[in-house]
Amino acid sequence: MRAIDFSDFGEPSVLQLAELPDPVVRPHDLLVRVHAAGVNRADVLHRVGHYGRSDFGDSTLMGLEIAGVVVAMGSDVRTWNLGDRVMGIVGGGGYAELARIDYRMALPIPSGVEYVEAAAIPEVFVTAHEALVHLGRLGAGETVLIHAAASGVGSAAVQLAKACGARVFATARGSKLDRVRELGADVGIDYTSTDFAQAIQEATDGHGVDLIVDFVGGTYFERNLASLDFGGRLVQVGMLGGGDMPVIDLQRLLYRHLHIFGTVMKSRPQAEKQAMTKRFRDTWLDHFSSGLLLPVVDSVFPLAQAADAHRRMESNESVGKIVLRP
Template structure:
C-alpha cells in the first residue's frame, strides 16, 4: 500500500510517499480502506521528533484519525461488519491507504456525511468533549473561554459549548472572528489587538468565566487564572505557545477554589481512550445526523502525496477547522 513515511525528523519535506506492507489485523482490529485522514497538531510533533522516536504509538506511520470502509475484521470485533463506513482514532497509521483500528475506537459515519467531513470529527470532537464535558463539567448557564477557537479542537469546542447552552467567549485571529461567531461564539476576541483578560473582566463585570479551554500554555497562564471565576476550571489541552515554567500564587488556587487539569489523548492508556470514544459517541454522535446541530468544519483538503503541503498549511495557522488528506478519487469522497 501507499503511505507517508518519515526517514528523518524535520521540516514538512521529510514526509515521503512510499510503498509499505499492509498492516496486520489483530483480533480486536478493523482493517479500513482509508478515504480521508485528519491532520492534527500531534502529527507536527511526530514529524519533528517531539515524541523522541518514529514509532510513538501503534505504528511508525504518522496520523491519528481516519474515515473509510471496513474491508476485514478480527475475530474479537463486535458491532462492525465488512462494508461498514467508519471513522475513528488510531494509534498511528492514518496517512496510508489502509489502516487498522481497534474497533472500540471506531464509530459509524452518520449517513449524510462524506468521508472528508467524517475524518474531521474524531480527534477534535472527542478531545473537545473530554475537555469541556467530562473534565470541566460544563453545564447549561455556565460561561467558557475557548482559546484558538478557529483551529480543529477549538472550533469543535465552540460548537459543543454552544450546544450545551453555555455563554461562549472565544479568542482567534481578527480575520476569523465572523467564522467563530458563526460556530456559536457569543463574544469573539481578536487576541492580537485585545487583551482577552480585560475583555472577560469587562463582559462579566469582573466575575470571570467558569471554564477555560487553553491550547497555548505559558504565555496565557497568568491571564487565564485571572479570568476564572471562583470555582473555575482551567483545562490545559495544549502548549502551542511553549511549555516553560509558570508561576502562581497558591493562595489564589486555594481560596478561589480553582482547578487546573491537563489532558492529552495520545498518552492515555487504551482503556481510557475507549471510554473517551464511548462518552463522545453516546452524547453527541446523533447530533451529526441530518438536521443535527453539529457540523465538522473542513478548512482544506490535500491528496496523500501532498502531505507536506498540508503540514505547511497547518503551520501557517491560517486554517479554520480541519485539514484533511484524501487517498482516493474525488468521486469516492
Template sequence: MKAIIIHEFGDADVLKLSDAATPEVRPNDLLVRVYAAGVNRADLTHRTGGYGHPDFGDSPIIGLEIAGEVIGKGSAVEGFEVGARVMGVVGGGAYAELARIDYRMAMPIPAQLDYVHAAAIPEVFVTAHEAMIHLARLTSGDSVLIHAAAGGVGSAAVQLAYATGATVYATTDGSKLSRVEHLGADVAIDYKTQDFADVIARKTDGQGVDVIIDFVGKPYFERNIASLAKGGRLIQVGILGGGGSVNVTLEQILYRHLQIIGTVMKSRTQPQKHAMIKRFRDHWLERFEGAGSLEPVVDSTFPLSRAADAHRRMESSENVGKIILTMQPEDLIEG
C-alpha cells in the same frame, strides 16, 4: 499499499509517498480502506521528532485519525461488519491507503456525512468533549472561554459549548472572528489587538468565566487564572505557545476554589481512550444528523501525495477547522 513513512525527522519535505506493507489485523482490529485522514498538531510534533521516536507504538506510518470502509476484521470485533463506514482514532498509520483500528476506537459515520467531513470529527470533537464536558463539567448556563477557537479542537469546542447552552467567549485571529461567531461564539476576541483578560473582566463585571479551555500554555497562564470565576476550571489541552514553569499564587487557587486540569489523549492508556470515545459517541454522535446538527469544520483538503503541503498549511496557522488528506486512486500519484 501507498503511505507516508518518515525516514528522518525534519521539515515538511520529509513526508514522502512510499510503498508499505498492509497492516496485520489483530483480534480487536478493523482493517479499513482509508478515504480521508485528519491532519493534527501531533503529526507536526511527530514529524519533527518531538516525541523522540519514529512511531506511535502501533505503526511506523504517521497519522492519528481516519475515515473509510471496513474491509476486514479481527476475531474479537463486536458491532462492526465488513462494508461499514467508520471513523476513528488510530495509534499511528492514518496517512495510508489501508489502516487498522481498534474497534473500540471506531465510530459509525453518520449517514449524511461524506468521508472528508467524517475525518474532521474524531480527534478534535472527542478531545473537546473530554476537556470541556467531562473534565470541566460545563453545563447549560455556565460561561466558557475557548482559546485558539478557529483551530480543529477549538472550533469543535465552540460548537459543543453552544449546543450545551453555555455563554461562549472565544479568542482567535481578527480575520477569523466572523467564522468563530458563526460556530456559536457569543463574544469573539481578537487576541492580537485585545487583551482577553480585560475583555472577560468587562463582559462579566469582574466575575470571570466558569471554564477556560487553553491550547497556548505559558503566555496565557496568569491571565487565565485571573479570568476564572470562583470555582472555575482551567483545562490545559496544549502548550502551543510554550511550556515550562509558570507563576501562580496558591492562595488564589485555595480561596477561589480553582481547579487546574491537564489532558492529552496520546498519553492515555488504551482503556482510557476507549472510554473517551464511548463518552463522546453516547453524548454527541447522533447530533451530526438532521437540522441544527453539529458541523465538522473542514478548512482544506490535500491528496496524500501532497501531505507536505498539508503540514505547511497547518504550520501557517491560517486554517479554520480541519485539514484533511484524501486517498482516492488519483491522489496517490507522485509528482
C-alpha cells in the same frame, strides 16, 4: 499500499509517498480502506522528532484519525461488519491507503456525513467533549472561554459549548473571528490586539468565567487564573505557547476555590481512550446527522501532497481541520 513515510526528521519536504506493506490485522482490529485522514498538530511534532520513532499502538507511520470502509476484521471483533463506514482515532498509520483501528475505538460515520467531513470529527470532538463536559463539567447558563477557537479542537469546542447552553467567549485572530461567531461564539476576542483577561473582566463585570479551555499555556496561564470566577475551572489541553513553569498565584487559587485540570489523549492507556470515545459517541454522535454539530474542514489535500498539508497547518491560517485524501 501507498503511505506517507520519512527517513529523517525535519521540514515538510521530508514527507514522501512510498509503497509499504499492508498492516497485519490483529484479533481486535478493523482493517480500514482509508478514504480520508485528518491532519493534526501532533503530526507536525511527529515529523520534527518530538516523539522519536515511537510506535503509537497501531503503526509507526504518521496519522492519528481516519475515515473509511471496513475491508477485513480480526477474530475478536464484535458489532462491526465488512463494508461498514467507520471513523476513529488510531495509534498512528492514518496517512495511508489502509489502516488498522481497534474496533472499540471506531465510530460509525453518521448518515449524511461524507468521508472528508468524517475525518474531521473524531480527534477534535472527542478531545473537546473531554475538556468541556467530562472534566470541565460545563452546564447550561454558565460562561466559558475557549482559546484558539479557530483550531480543529477549538472549533469543535465552540459548537459543543453552545450546544450545552453556555455563553461562549472565544479568542482567535481577527481575520478568523467571523467564522468563530458563525460556529456559536457569543463574544469573539482578537488576541493579537486585545488582552483577553481585560476583555473578560469587562464583559463579566469583574466576575470572570466559569470554565476556560486552553491549548496555549505559556504566558496565558496567569491571565487564565485571573479570568476565572469563584469555583472556576481551567482545563489545559495543549502547550502551543510553551511548557515553561508558570507562576501560580496560590492565594487566588485557594481563596477563589479554583480547579486546574490537565489532559492529553495520546499517552493515555488504551482502555481510557476507549472510554473517552464512548462518552463522546453516547452524547453527541447523533447530532451530526441532525445538523446541530458540523465538522469544520479548512482544506483537503491528496495524500501525495502531505507536505503541503503540513505547510498549511504551520502557516496558522487554517480554520478547522486539514484533511488528506488517499
